[in-house]
Amino acid sequence: xxxxxxxxxxxVVRGGRTVLEGLDLAIGDGVTGxxxxxxxxxxxxxxxxxxxxxVASGQVTIFGxxxxxxxxxHRLGYVTQSASxxxxxxxxxxxxxxxxxxxxxxxxxxxxxxxxxxxxxxDQVVGRLSGGQQSRASLAVALLGSPSxxxxxxxxxxxxxxxxxxxxxxxxxxxDAGAAVLVSSHVMDEAERCDRxxxxxxxxxxxxxxxxxxxxxxxxDDIEAAFLRVVEEAGR
Amino acid sequence: MSAVITFAVAGxxxxxxxxxxxxxxxxxxxxxxxxxxxxxxxxxxxxGVFDRFGPALLALFPFIIMxxxxxxxxxxxxxxxxxxxxxxxxxxxxxFLFGYALAFGLVAAVQSLLAVALSVGVLGLDVVGPVWLLxxxxxxxxxxxxxxxxxxxxxxxxxxxxxxxxxxxxxxxLLLCGLFVPRTALPDVLGAISDxxxxxxxxxxxxTLTRSSDxxxxxxxxxxxxxxxxxxxxxxxxxxxxxxx
Numbered sequence: 001x002x003x004x005x006x007x008x009x010x011x012v013v014r015g016g017r018t019v020l021e022g023l024d025l026a027i028g029d030g031v032t033g034x035x036x037x038x039x040x041x042x043x044x045x046x047x048x049x050x051x052x053x054x055v056a057s058g059q060v061t062i063f064g065x066x067x068x069x070x071x072x073x074h075r076l077g078y079v080t081q082s083a084s085x086x087x088x089x090x091x092x093x094x095x096x097x098x099x100x101x102x103x104x105x106x107x108x109x110x111x112x113x114x115x116x117x118x119x120x121x122x123d124q125v126v127g128r129l130s131g132g133q134q135s136r137a138s139l140a141v142a143l144l145g146s147p148s149x150x151x152x153x154x155x156x157x158x159x160x161x162x163x164x165x166x167x168x169x170x171x172x173x174x175x176d177a178g179a180a181v182l183v184s185s186h187v188m189d190e191a192e193r194c195d196r197x198x199x200x201x202x203x204x205x206x207x208x209x210x211x212x213x214x215x216x217x218x219x220x221d222d223i224e225a226a227f228l229r230v231v232e233e234a235g236r
Numbered sequence: 237m238s239a240v241i242t243f244a245v246a247g248x249x250x251x252x253x254x255x256x257x258x259x260x261x262x263x264x265x266x267x268x269x270x271x272x273x274x275x276x277x278x279x280x281x282x283x284g285v286f287d288r289f290g291p292a293l294l295a296l297f298p299f300i301i302m303x304x305x306x307x308x309x310x311x312x313x314x315x316x317x318x319x320x321x322x323x324x325x326x327x328x329x330x331x332f333l334f335g336y337a338l339a340f341g342l343v344a345a346v347q348s349l350l351a352v353a354l355s356v357g358v359l360g361l362d363v364v365g366p367v368w369l370l371x372x373x374x375x376x377x378x379x380x381x382x383x384x385x386x387x388x389x390x391x392x393x394x395x396x397x398x399x400x401x402x403x404x405x406x407x408x409x410l411l412l413c414g415l416f417v418p419r420t421a422l423p424d425v426l427g428a429i430s431d432x433x434x435x436x437x438x439x440x441x442x443x444t445l446t447r448s449s450d451x452x453x454x455x456x457x458x459x460x461x462x463x464x465x466x467x468x469x470x471x472x473x474x475x476x477x478x479x480x481x
């Protein structure tokens with residue numbers, strides 16, 4: 001089967017700094033975790049997939065179409081790091097608006113609200129919710145219309161562990177239903193929850209494989225230790 | 237472009253406004269209060285000064301207020317990431333712009349209706365031409381403010397900067413629109429500049445309406461203002477980029 005995302009020779013320059021240089025990467029089905037410290041290029045890479053990043057060179061192809069093309073806009077759910085919803089509208093008002101833009105029916109709105117566990121806050125104005133609730137409202141928008149590719153930039157930051165577990169379970173359910181899910185995080189302990197792991201540092205993918213694979217290859221007990229091992233080996 | 241999405245944007249902007257009672261009150265009450273203040277200032281003076289300044293103000297208030305409101309709201313949309321999200325969705329740039337223009341145009345219509353009703357009905361502003369045309373000119377001026385506000389919001393990085401575009405873009409037009417010195421009496425260079433500023437035509441239209449029943453000139457001026465609206469929206473569309481650095 002063809003990969004959902006194919007990236008070849010991707011180079012991105014932001015603010016005079018080369019963030020990504022000649023990156024080659026393929027992302028398939030399942031939940032793929034993109035892990036690395038802040039500033040390593042995770043967000044830039046995700047913006048490229050969403051088609052909102054100006055690219056210096058290289059190709060990003062999603063389901064056989066260039067990233068950002070009109071045909072993909074119905075098939076991609078993208079969540080930015082900060083909650084991209086309207087603070088002065090309620091959760092449901094936000095979702096109904098985005099649902100109309102996407103041409104999705106109202107039943108989908110209720111489904112998305114339930115999926116992110118905001119049923120009890122559905123009629124509250126987003127600006128008065130906690131940070132975690134706001135980012136869940138933003139996540140709910142990306143779930144509208146059952147996209148075939150979900151690009152989630154640090155969706156679980158600052159959330160209660162129980163909720164974090166539930167959200168990861170949700171990502172897996174979405175992936176099991178046939179979508180490709182790419183989730184970034186700078187928290188290494190989330191790594192174990194991914195089917196496939198990409199460790200990123202300074203714009204490069206330094207390790208790629210299942211969590212068990214990476215641990216075994218580096219002889220480490222956890223992903224944090226594995227990350228350090230890879231960086232040290234590269235330094236020698 | 238899609239009508240469904242355009243109306244979705246307009247409906248959403250109005251829903252946001254409905255929740256913001258203070259802004260809504262300011263939008264509707266402030267123009268009326270200022271016109272009343274102006275009328276009161278000149279009440280004891282002979283010479284019908286209110287009749288001279290009133291029409292120009294009916295053109296100015298919707299323009300200035302809509303310029304401010306639009307430049308700040310669209311900037312907020314750019315900086316909060318919602319614009320980026322919308323542009324990653326099946327939304328055309330035109331849907332976004334016309335959605336905004338529609339919503340604020342509607343608010344402007346209500347605002348102008350109140351201001352015109354107050355000026356003509358209560359404060360005794362003399363209007364020789366048709367009053368409905370006075371209202372229409374006011375609405376088109378408001379849409380002009382919306383169009384220019386959308387455009388300048390692209391050049392502001394913060395709301396603080398956006399607000400400062402108001403004196404930079406609006407005040408020169410206010411000074412040269414014929415309110416203080418008749419446009420024909422301006423020095424040649426300033427007269428030429430005044431000829432290419434949209435507010436001059438808006439004020440001309442208003443003044444013609446109050447003085448004569450000949451509406452042909454008014455339609456001409458209105459056409460010029462509309463051309464600026466279309467130009468402003470087109471430039472605004474050019475500043476909406478799906479891909480940003």
